[in-house]
Amino acid sequence: AALKAPASMSFYCTSSPSAQLRFTRNRFVGNTVTTAGATTLGAGLYVNDNGAVLQAQQSHNVFKNNRIVSSVSPATGTYEGAGEWLGSIDMTSLDDEFIGNKLPAPSGSSAWSWGAGLYTVRGNCFSPSSPVSFTATNLVAAGNSIGPATSNGWSEGAGIYAGCTTTAGSSGFHLTLVNSTVAANSAPGGVAGIDGEPND
Numbered sequence: 669a670a671l672k673a674p675a676s677m678s679f680y681c682t683s684s685p686s687a688q689l690r691f692t693r694n695r696f697v698g699n700t701v702t703t704a705g706a707t708t709l710g711a712g713l714y715v716n717d718n719g720a721v722l723q724a725q726q727s728h729n730v731f732k733n734n735r736i737v738s739s740v741s742p743a744t745g746t747y748e749g750a751g752e753w754l755g756s757i758d759m760t761s762l763d764d765e766f767i768g769n770k771l772p773a774p775s776g777s778s779a780w781s782w783g784a785g786l787y788t789v790r791g792n793c794f795s796p797s798s799p800v801s802f803t804a805t806n807l808v809a810a811g812n813s814i815g816p817a818t819s820n821g822w823s824e825g826a827g828i829y830a831g832c833t834t835t836a837g838s839s840g841f842h843l844t845l846v847n848s849t850v851a852a853n854s855a856p857g858g859v860a861g862i863d864g865e866p867n868d
Contacts, residue, residue, distance in 0.1 A: 689715065689724035689757070696751070699734045707746040708736050709787070710753030712769070717756045721790075721800055724754075727762040731785065735770045742775030743821075748829070749787030751812065754802070756790055761804035766827070768811045773856070774821030782822070782863070783829030785812035785853065790832045790841045799840045802830055807848040814855040823858030827851075831865040841865075 696712035712734035715724070731751035738745065751769035766785030774781045786809060790800035809827035827850045830843040843864065853860045 689722065689726075691724075691726040691729055693728045695730045695732070696734060697730065697732045700737055701735070702737045702739050703745060703747075704739050705743065705745040709746075709748045711736050711750045713752045714749070715752075715754050715757055721756050721758045724757050725760045725762075726764055728764070730765045730767070731769060732765065732767045733769065736772060738772040743772040743781075744774070744776045744779045746779065747771045747774065747781040749783050751785045752787070753783075754786075754788040756800055757788070757802075758800055759788065759802045761802065761807055763806045764804065764808075766807070766809040766812060768813075770812070771814045771826075773815045773823060776821055780822035780824070781814045781855075782824045782831075784814050784826045784855075785809040786828045786830075787825075788828075788830050788841075788843075799842055801842040801844065803842075803844040803846075804848055805846040807845060807850075809848075809850045809861075810852050812853045814858065816856060821857075823855040825863030826855040826858075826860050827853035828862045829864070830862070 699711045701711045712731045734750045736747045736750050750771050751766045769784050771781040771784045788802045812826045814823040814826045832841050850861045
């Protein structure tokens with residue numbers, strides 16, 4: 669399916685979710701979310717489990733030229749995952765591509781743009797004791813960008829951001845890339861390729 673509008677799925681505060689997610693051969697291409705500064709997550713695909721960790725598989729998907737755009741300048745909000753945003757999803761990925769996705773440059777000490785291509789994080793209302801993982805084979809994250817540059821704000825992981833929120837304890841987030849390419853991403857003043865946090 670070629671999706672021309674952002675897709676969104678949320679699973680709220682269930683102690684043992686039974687859903688098994690599978691995404692295969694989809695194209696999330698050219699979606700744009702415009703915001704006036706509010707927190708904005710996932711222009712291509714947003715999947716969030718606010719309960720326990722949810723198991724998922726995805727393969728042969730394309731996340732390309734999706735954008736989050738701020739209608740105000742400077743951009744003082746929180747912007748994450750222009751291609752794909754995952755919250756507490758234990759994901760296995762095969763042959764997925766994240767190409768040319770874009771986040772605005774954040775401005776201000778409490779503003780940030782993380783994971784223009786892929787943003788995946790552990791953190792939800794129950795703070796599960798088990799870590800979350802994203803394991804990818806043959807992944808491509810190329811030409812994703814955050815910008816243009818600003819004098820402050822956080823620009824991290826234009827290709828991939830993988831981490832933990834402060835509410836999720838210290839069990840960590842595990843990122844595994846096998847035979848993957850992370851190249852030609854840009855984040856002026858920040859981390860261009862892959863970024864995480866100290867406890868991940």
